[in-house]
Amino acid sequence: MARIDLDLAHSYKPNPAQDSDYALLPLKMTFEDGGAYALLGPSGCGKTTMLNIMSGLLVPSQGTVRFDGQDMTRATPQQRNIAQVFQFPVIYDTMTVAQNLAFPLKNRKVPEATIRQRVGQIAEMLEMSHQLDQRAAGLSADQKQKISLGRGLVRPDVSAVLFDEPLTVIDPHLKWQLRRKLKQIHHELKLTLIYVTHDQVEALTFADQVVVMTRGKVVQMGTPDALFERPAHTFVGHFIGSPGMNLLEAQAGGGALHIGALSVPAPRALPEGALRLGIRPEYLALTEPGRDGALPGSVRQVQDIGTYFLVTLDVAGQTLKARLSPEAERPAVGAAVGLQVLGSHTCFYKNEELVA
């Protein structure tokens, strides 16, 4: 159990000159002891690099890693006492399920009785108690990955357990089950869990704190709620949510806001100049055309997604999406509508960063 402080940057190239040479741009962040974190971002954003730096499989090219204030930058995974679960199941073919689960404890010379008790406990959590004496090699990919998860969780005293997209190979229905299980284990064992994924649903349901990354940069760290309501970066806006946040070009000046043909008084104090207005499809309301303060647009497409209508709209050449409840009146394709884009949920961005 430990608090992990990162203050580092990493490049796989020897002499990084520009930002694109870095796998991880200089960053400074803290993972509190006992928290459930998710690192979320598209492929190649540096999340696995960050994970490997924390586990000690990789030494950062600059900066430090601290565990409870102690410098661990060059310490081995063994010294850091960290557990990690990989994307593809790693099992020891010649061992039984029980021997697989016991392996990390055995290597650390834990007494036999403790091992047996601990393995039994973990096997029960993962619902593998009846398979303990089977050879691990013949099991299905799902079950092999469960063994890998079990090996990550079997040590009670670890600094943190790191998961590198561990549910990629798992069937969808089992995914839900295992994710809930992990959440439950987190509550029971109070371990620090750090979970890497590119799946926002996975990140948002698993973690208390989600770290959103893109191109080697951490763009926001916050609760799932904060990421949804107040994305600090346009990337977070359109990466999180389904579909992502609508972004509209706008111009602020002299206390007024100009969006295409529409000019309204600025709803909040806004910096002068070019802005981008962000509004989630969930908060975009459709009104009568020509209503005061409403943006004129036309309906291009209406899709019935089952639990909601997804409406695609055209606004002066820009495309917006809106989510309407199935009880609402279904708009006709081609109809002219007014769009209520300003409200308490509207965010404003300048140079991709949240300004108001």
Next chain:
Amino acid sequence: MSVQNKPVNQKAWFLILPVFICVAFSAILPLMTVVNYSVQDIIDPERRVFVGTEWFVQVMRDEDLHAALWNQLKFSLAVLLVEIPLGIALALSMPATGWKASATLVIVSLSLLIPWNVVGTIWQIFGRADIGLMGHGLQALGIDYSYTGDATHAWLTVLLMDVWHWTPLVALLAYAGLRSIPDAYYQAARIDGASKFAVFRYIQLPKMRGVLMIAVLLRFMDSFMIYTEPFVLTGGGPGNATTFLSQYLTQKAVGQFDLGPAAAFSLIYFLIILLLCFILYNWMQRLGQSEKEGGHD
């Protein structure tokens, strides 16, 4: 479509005909010639007598053959016991990437490129007490080494020569097996705190099982048929110390021109190799299976 109303199609026979002809000329016809010799006493090209199993009985009772067979089994066993562990050790110590890996691969495979008879000649010179590095060196150390005079020395020299010649093959196969292990296994082992030995025992060795099986079979068959190197080095001597099965066979067939017994023995030899490979292969398969046993629920 059920099995009953499957249309009869004889075209398949036509398609396998080329293979059948090739196999007939390369294996079946020569083998039948040998079978033909093995049941006849050929006195001269015009006069031959059918003798039935007489040659087989005679060959089976031959003391020299028993000695050669025993010698052969000891030799093949020693080859496997030395070359397989040594090859694995060599593969483990070879660099995995970069120019060093390529350079090592070339150096390691050098001995595989040398023709058999040249290998024999190299060791013949290498082992000589007057001009050979090894022979002279051993003499200087006070060991009265002579591969021509001492039966044990001769036997060990042939073994050493085979180890030198063929361990690289085992090493290359093992190396290929090692390179196919995904990095995640090593990373997981580091996280799990596994010792170097545990990594070898629980990751590398199980993952190398397939290639090692091939290595054992290849080395067994090849060593069981060894001929050229001991023929060049020792000529089977001193005495019968390094006379292995194939050399014994050649003495019979070409040396004494006893075609009947030689043919009978060829067939027995062939069956021995077939039988031993069959046993070896099944045993190793079983070994692999028991590791996977109980895997399905």
